[in-house]
Amino acid sequence: MDSAEYERKIASRFATFDQDGNGSIDREDFSAAARSVLAEFGVAARSDKGQAVFAGAEAFWQGMAGIADVDGDQRVSREEFITGAAKRLRDSPERFAEIARPFLRAVVAVASDGASGAGATPEAVARVLRVLGIPAEPAGQVATALDADGDGRVSLDEILAAFAGYCGVEAPDA
Numbered sequence: 449m450d451s452a453e454y455e456r457k458i459a460s461r462f463a464t465f466d467q468d469g470n471g472s473i474d475r476e477d478f479s480a481a482a483r484s485v486l487a488e489f490g491v492a493a494r495s496d497k498g499q500a501v502f503a504g505a506e507a508f509w510q511g512m513a514g515i516a517d518v519d520g521d522q523r524v525s526r527e528e529f530i531t532g533a534a535k536r537l538r539d540s541p542e543r544f545a546e547i548a549r550p551f552l553r554a555v556v557a558v559a560s561d562g563a564s565g566a567g568a569t570p571e572a573v574a575r576v577l578r579v580l581g582i583p584a585e586p587a588g589q590v591a592t593a594l595d596a597d598g599d600g601r602v603s604l605d606e607i608l609a610a611f612a613g614y615c616g617v618e619a620p621d622a
Contacts, residue, residue, distance in 0.1 A: 461614075462529045464581065465512070473512065473524040478505040478551075484579040489558050489572075497558050504551030511547030545612035549604075552611065556604050567601035570594065 463469075467477040467484075482505040483493070491497050516524045516532035524532075536544060559568035559576050568576075570591040577587035594602045594610050 458530055459526075462526055465524075465529075467581065471526065473516075473529065474522060475506070475509045475513075478509040478512075481505060481580055482551075485555050485558060485576055488575055488579045491558050497554065500554035501551070501558060504554040508548050508551040511544075515544075515547075542612045545608045548611055549608060552607050553604055556602075556607065567603035567606070569600065570602055573602045573607070 462473070465473045465477060467480045479502070482501045485491075486493055486498050486501055491501075493499070493502065512524060513522065515536050516528045518528050518532055555576055556568050559572040560566065561569065561572070570588075573594060574584075574587045574591035577590060578584055582590070590610075591602065594606050596606050596609075
């Protein structure tokens with residue numbers, strides 16, 4: 449991968465987390481993502497599922513801030529993301545995916561149709577991706593591809609593996 453493609457990929461990863469587009473990632477971006485998911489599925493924020501999504505979003509934010517907020521201002525700038533988070537994403541995408549696990553687990557529970565532990569349908573996963581800012585066409589394609597075992601459900605493990613792969617941006621060829 450050349451340097452320009454690497455920068456493009458890092459910028460797209462940053463934009464995914466910067467939900468409000470203000471040029472930094474902060475707690476509010478994670479809260480906004482939680483609110484968007486709950487609104488899409490008509491789940492009350494004060495419900496058990498809603499509280500789990502907010503708690504997961506907070507845990508995700510704390511993990512992100514812990515690895516990338518170098519100056520301690522409770523915001524992750526694009527530069528901090530590139531030098532901190534992106535390096536850690538490359539070095540250990542599976543570990544980074546674990547930071548996201550509580551949030552992703554809660555979102556899968558919200559998006560599932562009541563089939564306990566069975567995951568969510570690709571259609572429901574596509575809805576989640578769309579509310580998080582992914583355009584409809586690629587969201588549908590990605591959601592379908594996430595059902596790696598072809599059982600018509602996207603499990604938490606399938607989502608975590610995909611998230612690790614998405615975040616695991618390879619370093620550019622020097």
